[in-house]
Amino acid sequence: MGQQTVNEPPVVEGPATQEFAPEVEKLINTVAKFTVLVSQKLPDDVAARLKELAEEETAPMAKMIYSTMARNQDLAWQLKRPSCQDTGLVQLFVRAGTDFPYLDRVDAAMKEAVARATKWSPLRLNTVETFDEYNTGTNTGSRSPWIYWQTIPDSDSLELDVYLAGGGCSLPGQGKTLMPGEGYEAAVKFVLDVMTSYGINACPPLLVGVGIGSSIDAAAYMSKAALMRPVGSHSANPKAAELETELKDAIDRIGLGPQGLGGQHSVMGVNIENSARHPSVLSVAVNTGCWSHRRGTIRIASDLSYELLTHKGVEL
Incomplete structure (x- = not known):
């Protein structure tokens, strides 16, 4: 060559x-x-959530990482970099x-x-x-x-x-159109598969955006739009809001911790956006924001x- x-x-x-x-x-x-x-x-909501996670953490390594994250943010602001x-x-x-x-x-x-x-x-x-x-x-x-x-x-x-x-927080971005009859259980499995396979690459704790709808392009857009919602907010749909909490708890149990080195929390939260869909089609997509969201x-x-x-x- x-x-x-x-x-x-x-x-x-x-x-x-x-x-x-x-x-x-x-x-x-x-x-x-x-x-x-x-x-x-x-942003104020991300800074506040990271502070909460740091206070809840008990693992020495994780606590040190949160402390380093906070110092990083302080220096960035002081030095205007x-x-x-x-x-x-x-x-x-x-x-x-x-x-x-x-x-x-x-x-x-x-x-x-x-x-x-x-x-x-x-x-x-x-x-x-x-x-x-x-x-x-x-x-x-x-x-x-x-x-x-x-x-x-x-x-x-x-x-x-x-x-x-x-680039790191974009790496886990994925979407899938599910076969009729697979249902919401398959959508949950897809999200967890993405998190266990790629979540560690995106600099946890993550904000996870999930889009659920009919076509894959709509689901992908909604998963990115979900990342624009405040940390700690919930979907207006009660069932989607319940699933946000359940997914957050499930991903936390993976134990990624800050920077993927282990700890109590893998995510800052899970935000779900959804749309009406065709009765025989269910598409799901995931996008993530890193700890420095x-x-x-x-x-x-x-x-x-x-x-x-x-x-x-x-x-x-």
Whole structure:
């Protein structure tokens, strides 16, 4: 075989070559600064849950690991540096009001915001073009950042979840469409099989997102959306809420512990999202968030003022 060389990226118009109106510039900078914040500081619910797990832990090794995790977070915030060397691939959940005045610029603004956050944080350059195999150098690229869109009628605000999905916590992501008659027991078995096979790779304790519905793509989307819910929240469906608790207890009994080195807790929690389904089809999917679950939610008003819903008391 001949010598392999790294492909040179083609010359394309990137985010830095675009010009934006002053109002859109303000939107971009707000989202970029928030993305930097998410890379450096855990959301309030995750930080609180990790503290609870540390206090409940009895194994000396596990307690030491939780202490190290807490010190890691403190130093990341003090030094204004990303809290994990894998700063992830940026994924965005956009809930845009139909009356938000910059609705037609949101896609372009989000891409530019990620490129700026990459420089400011700085974020590790993790975006590689599939098949062409070159690093874009901006953490943006083809359909990257990946944006999940939802429009909200009669609203003039923009609500945004920023999620830094690391490679480790993405590794367990799997889905399966079950045969008719296998039922919910098979869905539970699938989740537990994923956790026993791959959970240790995702830096426990994990937040486990489970999607259950008709088609595999819908289940996969819901399992990722479940990770945007607060730790400790429960499904509005009582049966799904009960299953969340049962799955959490079952995965804890695996005994992964922090960083997979043993302990009382394997997960911060299990969040289930579900949809109506075809009577002969049941699909289930799993996605996980690592212990450093870098997720944040910001609400931006039509005048571009903002409220941080997950990082109270912090200003951008």
